[in-house]
Amino acid sequence: MVSKNIRPTVADIRAMKARGEKISMLYVTTEEEAAAANAAGIHMLSIEGRFFSPQMREAAGRCFVQVGLPYGGWGTFQGRPLATAEDYLRAAFHFAAMGGDCFYCAASYDIQKTLCDNHVPIVAHVGLIPSYITWTGFRAVGRTGQEALKVWQQVKQLEAIGCFGAELEVVPDKVSAFISKNTSMIMLGMGAGPGADAQYLFAEDVLGHTQGHKPRHARTYRNFAIEYERLQNERVAAFKEFIADVNSGAYPAPEHNVAIADEEFARFVNQAQAGS
Template sequence: MYHNRPHVEDLRAMKKRGEKISMLFVTTPEEAAAANAAGIHMLSIEGKFFDAEMREAAGDCFVQVGLPYGGWGRFEGRPIATGEDYLRAAFHYAGIGGDAYYCSASYDIQKLLCDNHLPVVGHIGLIPSYITWTGWRAVGKTADEALALWKHTQMLEKIGVFGAELEVVPDRVAKYLTENSSLLMLGMGAGKHADAQYLFTEDVCGYGKNHKPRHGKVYRNFAPELERLQNERIAAFKDFKADVDNGGYPEACHSVAIKDDQFDAFLEQAKNDA
């Protein structure tokens, strides 16, 4: 319970002071440890990647754990669907050291988590789990859509959510939502006025294989080095297979020896027991 990483109240204080917050999506302990070493404030980690090793690697970073959504993810071997499922998953990750819980389920499920004193992060704008209703596009470019985003923001506040991923929303709309809401706005493609700037590690490091989003920015391009390492890995595996095929592996130095007298004694006893 006692640690040096930020609490929700610390992040809220940063919002009030106008301090910018950095946030990354990570999937491995190496990425989490690098973010901690770099002083990144917040991490987003999907539940399927979050365990004690990830929590330790994340160090002083505030960790938002992504709860599986419906059939898109599983918890304890089954789809997560009911409020009880979400509550069980959130408390499980809380026990490991999660600091907040991303949930894009219905208002009643989000409220259930909030009513149980769990810090909840919702989602405003382009919500991947609802993509069949909107398509992959910016949300809020018309007055009606912008108003719907504002009403959604107000509802999240009402039920007790403390923050929201604000994804692919026009910058002026994002500014209004950020300045007129107590929610901590975690901006991804929402312009410079969001409380936090949130990117995926694969975009920051240039090794993403999916479509590069407009808001993505490559700070180091790992792709050529990762491709080189993969080619070297394949070459090593091929050499190993060839060595096995032609009897070159294992050699004597790879095997355990037994002294002649001990082996002879073994053979003698084995014959007597036959």
Template sequence: MVSKNSRPTVGDIRAMKARGQKISMLYVTTLDEAAAAAAAGIDILSIEGRFFSPEMRQAAGNCFVQVGLPYGAAGNLVTAEDYLREAFRCTGMGGDCFYCAASLDIQKTLCDNAVPVVAHVGLIPSQCTWTGGFKAVGKTAESARAVWDHVKRLEAIGCFGAELEVVPDRVAEAISRSTPLIMLGMGAGPGADAQYLFAEDVLGHTAGHKPRHAKTYRNFAAEFDRLQHERIAAFREFFSDVATGVYPAPQHVVPMDDAEYERFLAGIRS
């Protein structure tokens, strides 16, 4: 069992930024991924609230865990009180900080209650209709200034950090150097405080579009495909064994003494 005191704290993560230490971060969805990340020494894990559980916290070991609070009615979180209640619930399970892409007033309520909040700037997937869809943000001086201003508003309400997604590398570096917030870079270049990737991109089994910033280290897609073929083959063999009577064989059944069986038959015939 990992004790709370053996895990990094908000203060530790801030100290890493102060030292200029690069921070590694992965988005994971399974116990195996969380355990592998912990064994590999990854600094921060991002885990959506729907995947977060005591078992997931245990699998994450000494990793600092960011729990994603589901955005909007789909997650039944609408009001500040909804978000606060969910943050407190996940804190009880060992969440270390909380991703929240809701409004500033909701984020401020969390901050005012000492909840370490990670917001989102740049390309914000849940709000990208305002910035023209899934594309880079901050490529003009005006757009970059809007990202800067957003970060400053987050500073003012007391946020701990912000995901900084798909902005030019020079903009990301300038912002990261000029804010106390921990800037978690995803497609934001080497100047961000952290480098953040999805486990599915790292492992090579991304479904759908693979973003430019993704780097694949293993080809799990081929292995998953191989396993699916093996799964189908095994199921077909089982089907055939059942149809032909090969399964179950004597070693798969519970034996009974002949005398006891005869007594049983006599009993049900009487």
């Protein structure tokens, strides 16, 4: 078992799969969410590169962190989109120095292979891939035998080039279970049923503050939307009370002011008037 004071490694996550242990995973965007995940005992976090920092890594504690490398128009690294294998490798090494444990990469097989050949733990993506939706639309992928076979073939190709794992998004549960049992990669299931190696959700869905459409696979455990609305109403009320106090003279009150002794104030006035 891994020491409670040391965060897991790739080898540890693989060992969890081999033992058939359940793996929990969350996508987070703030230090508060990362710290809460660590305190709760979440195994893995997904953090986009634009949100990742030494402070975020510290907040994540013992969580195994997947850092998302930006793809095409979905983000930039050091001011520009990643395009070449060298670009991706530079970004991966940059985030590894901050404490990233593995790296999400949705680029081409040759770019992913370059990263793997340089011993960078890569998590790819199969099934519904948001950055590729122009080819599939937002729908479940793998509901026909032919399409399920294509997903399986993609998994085997990713395995062959050395990927550590892959996000398995919105595929039928039976297909997911078959794939997870028959690959050495860690399959991070999002809407892929209980047979995936990990269960992966967005913190905003878990906490109930998703705006707009909520995915079918999402499960909400708290209603932060109500809390955010209450807090916003409280902000408005507090600001109105502040305006009222300014208008009435109730603010600032004596306790908010800096005092000056009468004799010092008199000396100041005399000198100011003498010099004017």
